[in-house]
Amino acid sequence: MLYTHHRVYRQGASIVEFQDYYQSLGVARDASPEDIKRSYRKLARRYHPDVSQEADAENRFKEVAEAYAVLSDPEKRAAYDRLGANWRAGQDFQPPPEWPQGQQREFTAEEAAQFSDFFDSLFGGRQGRRGPASAAGASMRMRGQDQHAAIEISLEEAYHGSTRQLSLQTPELDSQGQWVARERHLDVRIPAGVRAGQQIRLAGQGGPGIEAPAGDLYLEVRLRPHPRYRVDGRDLSLDVPLAPWEAALGGDIEVDTLGGRIQLTVPPNSANGRRMRLKGRGLPGQPPGDLYVVLQVVLPPANTPKARELYETMARELAFNPRA
Amino acid sequence: MRNVMTAVVLDDTHRWTLAQLCDVCQVSESWLIELLDEGVIEPLPGSRSEWVFDITCVRRVRRAHRLHRDLGVNAPGIALALQLLDELERLRGGR
Numbered sequence: 001m002l003y004t005h006h007r008v009y010r011q012g013a014s015i016v017e018f019q020d021y022y023q024s025l026g027v028a029r030d031a032s033p034e035d036i037k038r039s040y041r042k043l044a045r046r047y048h049p050d051v052s053q054e055a056d057a058e059n060r061f062k063e064v065a066e067a068y069a070v071l072s073d074p075e076k077r078a079a080y081d082r083l084g085a086n087w088r089a090g091q092d093f094q095p096p097p098e099w100p101q102g103q104q105r106e107f108t109a110e111e112a113a114q115f116s117d118f119f120d121s122l123f124g125g126r127q128g129r130r131g132p133a134s135a136a137g138a139s140m141r142m143r144g145q146d147q148h149a150a151i152e153i154s155l156e157e158a159y160h161g162s163t164r165q166l167s168l169q170t171p172e173l174d175s176q177g178q179w180v181a182r183e184r185h186l187d188v189r190i191p192a193g194v195r196a197g198q199q200i201r202l203a204g205q206g207g208p209g210i211e212a213p214a215g216d217l218y219l220e221v222r223l224r225p226h227p228r229y230r231v232d233g234r235d236l237s238l239d240v241p242l243a244p245w246e247a248a249l250g251g252d253i254e255v256d257t258l259g260g261r262i263q264l265t266v267p268p269n270s271a272n273g274r275r276m277r278l279k280g281r282g283l284p285g286q287p288p289g290d291l292y293v294v295l296q297v298v299l300p301p302a303n304t305p306k307a308r309e310l311y312e313t314m315a316r317e318l319a320f321n322p323r324a
Numbered sequence: 325m326r327n328v329m330t331a332v333v334l335d336d337t338h339r340w341t342l343a344q345l346c347d348v349c350q351v352s353e354s355w356l357i358e359l360l361d362e363g364v365i366e367p368l369p370g371s372r373s374e375w376v377f378d379i380t381c382v383r384r385v386r387r388a389h390r391l392h393r394d395l396g397v398n399a400p401g402i403a404l405a406l407q408l409l410d411e412l413e414r415l416r417g418g419r
Contacts, residue, residue, distance in 0.1 A: 041395065044394050044395050048390070048391070048394055048395060049390075050387050050390055050391055051391075051405070051409060061394075145350070146350060198379075199379070199382070218348075
């Protein structure tokens with residue numbers, strides 16, 4: 001599991017959904033810091049994407065982590081409490097006009113990128129977050145942060161390779177030493193043969209450095225489920241429907257694969273579910289994977305007099321009992 | 325026409341030194357040594373002059389780092405948690 005540290009840029013998102021942080025952590029508004037921590041830890045252990053099997057764990061965990069980030073910090077909690085107790089989760093929300101801008105901004109870009117628009121609107125997400133330059137003096141040199149994101153590709157793209165355009169939102173320091181979000185587009189060539197779970201690195205495309213090199217951008221490859229193929233490492237399997245006589249008599253059939261149409265010789269008396277291995281026709285690599293064709297015998301319906309007659313002939317003349 | 329970047333695939337054949345592993349996972353060297361001492365990660369065998377790590381170590385260190393950051397678990401606790409998670413994964417059928 002990983003966190004995506006970039007997000008699609010949304011314009012004019014000044015009205016956001018109110019988040020009830022006390023509800024997220026399941027504590028009362030007057031809960032003690034110890035209660036808050038205990039409740040956070042309990043929920044974090046339950047929903048942490050690295051340990052949880054619960055459905056929607058990742059989103060629940062983000063919600064809990066955001067709530068804890070605010071309620072565990074006395075200043076932020078006080079600021080949040082000043083909004084009043086009448087707000088309900090999910091209500092349209094805009095920070096009040098007197099809300100201090102540019103005050104409590106000490107989240108790293110990486111943390112803030114995971115949090116909600118509501119959090120951004122209160123504690124500074126996209127605009128004007130104070131960066132380490134202003135905190136530690138302009139002479140400080142710092143390599144840019146590595147950024148992590150996920151990229152979802154189709155099986156066809158994994159097989160053939162592809163060029164993808166990514167939209168990234170990355171923090172940059174402006175001339176006043178403030179972090180501002182910039183949207184960037186990046187064309188990335190994905191090599192043929194990438195597999196789910198692999199990391200790909202784009203050198204120098206992470207967060208900017210301060211008088212030092214930029215960080216790297218890491219993309220974790222996710223494979224979109226394919227309607228026809230199942231994927232196991234570099235091996236692929238594909239169900240191919242057969243008429244009963246093709247399975248019984250054998251013969252050549254045409255099969256569409258990712259690498260193009262191929263001729264496949266079905267041996268006589270092939271049983272339903274028979275797997276045929278086509279060496280090297282899986283995902284490319286060293287060595288390339290194999291393609292398994294799984295034969296699926298499909299029965300023609302007995303819905304015409306002719307079809308019924310043929311089935312009846314078989315029933316009469318073939319001494320065949322599948323339960324014998 | 326924009327420049328097209330070529331992605332470098334970090335797969336099973338890619339190798340990291342200790343310093344590179346710290347860099348990639350954004351953790352300190354001393355914390356990584358703690359994980360090594362607890363057996364959370366192991367360098368590849370045969371690397372005598374310098375420790376060398378593979379992609380499974382990168383995944384494990386990142387996971388360990390998240391457990392530490394989000395759940396406050398220390399190195400021995402992480403070692404235990406990961407061992408139990410591995411066991412659980414095995415019992416569930418290697419998914």
